[in-house]
Amino acid sequence: MSEGVATLCGMTTEQEPALTYSARTLAALTANPGCARRALLDTTGADKAEVAGQLGFPMPSGQSRFAITRGNAFEAQVKADLLAITGHEEGRVAEVALRLEVAGQVVGLEPDALLVEDDDLLFVVLAKSFPIIDGRASPEKVSAAARQAAVYVLALQRMGRAVSEEVILVCPENFSNKPVAAKVDVRRQLSVLARQLDRLPPAEGDGADPVAAAKAAQARYAPECLAACELAFFCRDEARREGATDAMGRSVRDELGGVSSVGEVLRQAMSGTGGGVADDETAELLSRAWRLRQAALASTAGTANTAGMAGVAGGV
Amino acid sequence: MGILDALARAEAAATGRAQPIATVRHVHLTERPLVLVPLAMAGEAAAPLAVMLGCDRERPRVLVVPQPRDRDLRRAFMSELAAAIAAELGMAGLGAAGSAADENAVEAGVASRPGALRGRVGGPEAEGASGAVSVGDAGASGEAAAAPAPGDGAVDGFAAAEPQLVVPNVAGIEFLGLLGRATRFQEGDQVGRWLTFFADRAQMPGSASLIAATRALGLHWATGQSAVEDANLASLLAWLDGGDPVAAERQAAGPQTDPEFDNQVLSPLIADYDDGWPGAADRITEALTGQLAGTWQQVWRALDAVRELPEAPSAADRWTWDVMAYAGFMTDPLPQPRSEGPIAAAARLDRLERAQARYEVQRAFDDPLVMAGYELTGDAFRCTVLAVERDRKEGRKLRPRITVDLASPVQKNGPWTSPARRGQTAELEEADGGVAVFVLAGGMGRGSAPAEGSVPEVGEQLVYTTLSDSFQRSATFPEDVPWTHGGGAADAG
Numbered sequence: 001m002s003e004g005v006a007t008l009c010g011m012t013t014e015q016e017p018a019l020t021y022s023a024r025t026l027a028a029l030t031a032n033p034g035c036a037r038r039a040l041l042d043t044t045g046a047d048k049a050e051v052a053g054q055l056g057f058p059m060p061s062g063q064s065r066f067a068i069t070r071g072n073a074f075e076a077q078v079k080a081d082l083l084a085i086t087g088h089e090e091g092r093v094a095e096v097a098l099r100l101e102v103a104g105q106v107v108g109l110e111p112d113a114l115l116v117e118d119d120d121l122l123f124v125v126l127a128k129s130f131p132i133i134d135g136r137a138s139p140e141k142v143s144a145a146a147r148q149a150a151v152y153v154l155a156l157q158r159m160g161r162a163v164s165e166e167v168i169l170v171c172p173e174n175f176s177n178k179p180v181a182a183k184v185d186v187r188r189q190l191s192v193l194a195r196q197l198d199r200l201p202p203a204e205g206d207g208a209d210p211v212a213a214a215k216a217a218q219a220r221y222a223p224e225c226l227a228a229c230e231l232a233f234f235c236r237d238e239a240r241r242e243g244a245t246d247a248m249g250r251s252v253r254d255e256l257g258g259v260s261s262v263g264e265v266l267r268q269a270m271s272g273t274g275g276g277v278a279d280d281e282t283a284e285l286l287s288r289a290w291r292l293r294q295a296a297l298a299s300t301a302g303t304a305n306t307a308g309m310a311g312v313a314g315g316v
Numbered sequence: 317m318g319i320l321d322a323l324a325r326a327e328a329a330a331t332g333r334a335q336p337i338a339t340v341r342h343v344h345l346t347e348r349p350l351v352l353v354p355l356a357m358a359g360e361a362a363a364p365l366a367v368m369l370g371c372d373r374e375r376p377r378v379l380v381v382p383q384p385r386d387r388d389l390r391r392a393f394m395s396e397l398a399a400a401i402a403a404e405l406g407m408a409g410l411g412a413a414g415s416a417a418d419e420n421a422v423e424a425g426v427a428s429r430p431g432a433l434r435g436r437v438g439g440p441e442a443e444g445a446s447g448a449v450s451v452g453d454a455g456a457s458g459e460a461a462a463a464p465a466p467g468d469g470a471v472d473g474f475a476a477a478e479p480q481l482v483v484p485n486v487a488g489i490e491f492l493g494l495l496g497r498a499t500r501f502q503e504g505d506q507v508g509r510w511l512t513f514f515a516d517r518a519q520m521p522g523s524a525s526l527i528a529a530t531r532a533l534g535l536h537w538a539t540g541q542s543a544v545e546d547a548n549l550a551s552l553l554a555w556l557d558g559g560d561p562v563a564a565e566r567q568a569a570g571p572q573t574d575p576e577f578d579n580q581v582l583s584p585l586i587a588d589y590d591d592g593w594p595g596a597a598d599r600i601t602e603a604l605t606g607q608l609a610g611t612w613q614q615v616w617r618a619l620d621a622v623r624e625l626p627e628a629p630s631a632a633d634r635w636t637w638d639v640m641a642y643a644g645f646m647t648d649p650l651p652q653p654r655s656e657g658p659i660a661a662a663a664r665l666d667r668l669e670r671a672q673a674r675y676e677v678q679r680a681f682d683d684p685l686v687m688a689g690y691e692l693t694g695d696a697f698r699c700t701v702l703a704v705e706r707d708r709k710e711g712r713k714l715r716p717r718i719t720v721d722l723a724s725p726v727q728k729n730g731p732w733t734s735p736a737r738r739g740q741t742a743e744l745e746e747a748d749g750g751v752a753v754f755v756l757a758g759g760m761g762r763g764s765a766p767a768e769g770s771v772p773e774v775g776e777q778l779v780y781t782t783l784s785d786s787f788q789r790s791a792t793f794p795e796d797v798p799w800t801h802g803g804g805a806a807d808a809g
Contacts, residue, residue, distance in 0.1 A: 060566065064578035067359030131361035133497060175361045175498045208580040223542035237562075240329075248325050249542035255322035262540075265326045285692075289319045292688040299337040299684050 017099055019045040020108040023151035023245055026100075028228040030196040032146070037217040038229060039200055043103040046210035048230035054211045059235040071129040078127040078170050078179050085179050086125055086168050091118030100155040104202035113152045122163040124152045125170060125181075132171045132180055145169055150189035154197070165190060173263065223249050257282035318689045329540030334555040338536040339685045341625035343693055346480040346636035349619065351376075351613050352402055353484055354491050355604060356571035358383040358578055362494040365573065366391055366601075368608040371404050373616040378605050382589045382597040383681045394499050399508035405479055435755030468729045480640050481514055481526040483548045484569040489518050489528055491571040500652060508568060512652050517638065519668065522675035524631070525638045529618035536622060545772050549614050549779045556621060569611045577607060628682035634675070658797050666791045677785040681735040687779055696781035702751065707765055714764075716756045716771045717745070719779070732780035737770065742780055754780075 008182035021042075029042050041048055049059050083089050094117040098109035114125040126149050130141045141240055149167040156163040166183045214231065221235040221244070221250045229235075239247040243262040265286060272287035274280045324335040348371040349571035357363040363384040370376040374676065377400050381393045483489055493515030499508030514526040530549050539546055539555040546552050550564035568574040580602050589596035656664065680687045680696070690696035698721035708717050732754070739759030746753050761767030772778055 023486040040672070040713055062575060064358035064573065065583050066357055066578055067575075070359035129359060133361065133494070169426075172361065223544040226544060243329065245326065247542065248322075248329060248540065252322045252542070255319050256326060262326045262329045265323070266330055269323060269326075285319065286323065289323050289692050292691050293320050293323060293685070296339070296685040296688040297336065 015116045017106050017108040018111055019105070021083075021100075021102070022110045022214065023112060023148040026102065026109075026151045026197075027144070027147040027193075029102075029200075030193050031228055032220060032222065032225060033196040033199055035220040035225075036201075037214055037219040037231065037235070039103070040213055040217045041210060043105070043200070043202075044210065044213070046214075048057055051210050051214050052230045052234055055214065055231070057231070057237065059230050059233075067129070074129040074172060074177070074179070076126040077177070079114065081179075082116060082125065084114055085170055086181050088116045088118040088123065088124065091116050091123075093117075094122060096156065096159075098150070098152060098155045098159070100158060100197075102197060103200040109155055113149065116168070116279070120122075120162060122156055122161065124149050124167040125155070126167060127170045127179070130171060131174060132182060133174050137171060137182075142169070143189075146184050146186045146189050147193070149194045150186045151182070153186060153190055154193055220246075222246055234304070257285060259286075319692060320685070320689045323626075324538035327540075328538050328555065332540065332555075333558060334537040334539050334552075336536065337538045338364075338625070338679075340537055340628040340683050341622055342522075342628050342631055342679050342682065343527060343532050344480075344631040344638075345619065345623055346478060349480040349482045350401070351482045351612070351619075352488070352492070353569075353608050353615065354488055354495075354571045355573055355608065356491055358572060358575065360384065362491070362497060362498040364390065364397075366604040366608060367397065368605070368612050368709050369397075369400060369404065373612070376608075376612055377404070378601060378608065380597075380604055381601045383586060388781055392496075392504075394505075394507055398510075401507065404622065428573075478635075478642065480524060482532075482615060482619065483526070483528055484611050485547055486528045487547070487571055488569075489515060489526060491775045492526070493518075501654075506515055509649065509652060513642070513649075516652075517641060521668065521672040522634045522639075522678070523638050523641075523671075524635055525642065525757045529615045532622050533618050536625060536728055549611065551617065553617060553621075559706055567610055568607075568609075569614065573607060577603075598671050628679070628680050630678035632676060634678070658801060659793050659795075663790075663793050666793075670790065675784060680781065680783055681738070681770045681785060682757065684779070687735070687781065690781055691779075691785065695783065696779055698723055698724060698777065698779050699775050701753070701776045701778065704771060704774055706771050713757070714760050716760075716766060717753060718742075718756065718772055719751060719753050720749070722750050728782055730782065732782060733784055734772075734778050734780050736778065737772075737786065740770070 025042060029038060032038060033090075042050065052059055057111040078085055082093055083091055095111070096115060098111070099106050100109060101107075109310050114127065114128075116123045116125055126145050128141065128145055130138055132176070146167070149169075153163050153167065154167060165187050166185050169182045169184050170179050171182070172178065214234075219231075219235040219238065221239040223237060225232040236247060245256055245260055245262055245265060253260070259268065259282065268274060268283040269286040269290035272283055274283040321337050323540070324337050328335045350371050351369065351373070353368040355365040355367065357365045362735045364381055366378065366380045366386050368376045368378050379393060379396050381389050381398060383389055424769060456673050481492075483492065494510050495516055496510075496512035499505050500512050502508065515580055517523050518526040518528075530552055533549075533552050534546055537556060539561070541551070541555070541561060545561070545565070548565055548567075549569040550558055550567040551561040553559070554561040555563040566574075568577075585596060585600045585603060589600060602606065680690055687696055691698065699722050701718055703719040705717040726744055726747055730743050732743070733741055737759050740756055742754040742756050743756055744752060745755050756771065760770040
């Protein structure tokens, strides 16, 4: 970018922040705010991929070269014609050194987003190479982009800048390379992010031994972590060893009356009592479900075929 | 996911092996399903890289696009795919359009109006569609070269009677839909429209026209992992066969390739191809075939596992609807627009909701293990018949009365239906402790006495449920969008 670029500074009085985050990191941090392990590693600035490798659970191979090439090419294409693509021909491209207070310290944000300033209002622009086909895009990818964009919007707001809460998502249209812009309202993501950032405990520890710190800290594993966190495979292994029902997904745990361990679920199901540690209502339900399941399995054992059930007056 | 399924997951986690959540097979499988394992290029919307396909697990065909960014090569790939599918479905050697194909269709019992699909190729937006796709001779290599007939006209062979498509996972279904969408508006396309039909049909609850192997397994077994991990076919099979699910996870089942394979193997090979190195295309085919082969075997293994279960009675009924839908598509295809209007969307949602409800009821009626979930919520109960007043009447109507022994109290109001006698309802007359009296109506024939077997007998074990699979009428929809929903004046303006 050359002419027409206005370099604007935020927080000029601040010194250079010690840590620089990507918006993706912050979005992941707030996606699972109850996870002390993640919070600890992030607030001390540890290299999570490195830590995961040392723990014996390296991240599976990263991104395909094809996807990276395509993503970079698309972003360059969008940058080259940003104002026209976003429909802000009268505006100008802006650059802001973004900072944000996280867990009591000011951190820098990697400049992954593009900014357009029009009529004294900033617009966050995200160039993503997933397609918008017939006006629709993958909901998971759009919401991931929205969470990421909300980080930039929040940072700008807290720096006192006027910024639109509608971000501009630029994606290839249908099966072509033609960029198309879509507005995404991120107010919901913004309020979630603000609330969870404010709830983060202040950074602890000096980060001298991140591996030991990670082992010591309590994780809150859920299968969704697999898509968001470098340490997920380590935490999953830990959760499975502990027989945590969380490892099978929150909905499964909820169905099992919130009982946290597989062993305890089966004990209650087979005995029908909470044994003083849990409420007997859950135990009774689990036990009824267990008996019904065993009865149904027994009723078809051997024959397996339930031809008798088809009955006299079948037909739909 | 109900409590029973969650409990089965807990059991699987404790034992390390998948646990049954069905006692019968709820999905119809044809004698010769067509298995397709597609691979896509990372970072592109719908750029096919390769596909392994066939009805014979010992003799798969492999089609490859050596440079997926080249649109001409992609088009050639789609032509080859069309020809390969036609050949696999028993239409090899098709000559001139409209002869052999239609003959075959009639033989198979599908009323095919000759060339009906041809007449509308390309959908509403295509102009001057020629109706035939020529078999590509460009670029791609592999066995496909041996498959198609020379020249053109292969696509009319799609009139095969009852095709069933199987892909490894749900992402495979989505990818076929994307391929269909990417090509169906192109002039002369038929294979895109054909794929679109299957991808759309796969949204219909209980349809078996296009199935994902992971879904078919997940319908019958619970693993000790989460739904996220169950999307991986290799990992799911490891739970079933006693392998290591974590080690199995590393095998990508497509359509996305393993990034490491992309970076280490494929990317240099494609560069060689771009530079014009002789034999580069063959090496790409070889490398991709290696990526596909494992998944290919896994899909067939999954089909074997599911096939071992006896088929549920309703699965055959639902397959009949699939066959009819396909026949309808082949003879009188509806337009496949880019996006639906509000009324079409509402009507489709209504169809899907009714199909979903019917599917759930049918599964419960077919399978005591599914019914057990309804027993838990009080929507079903089991009982044993103690006494029967078989010829009892109210006025001139047959109203037999049965006394039953209950394991647990009746929690809901009826009417109750038993899967054994679906045309008959039972109303609770009185209950006293573990004994209850029901009055029966319907399903006893037209005679003055109940037909043989139409009334439960003493000692018979019964399941009664509030579920009903009787026909549900579709909602009625207006012809124009009402103003409350943005229609009328908004349209005019």
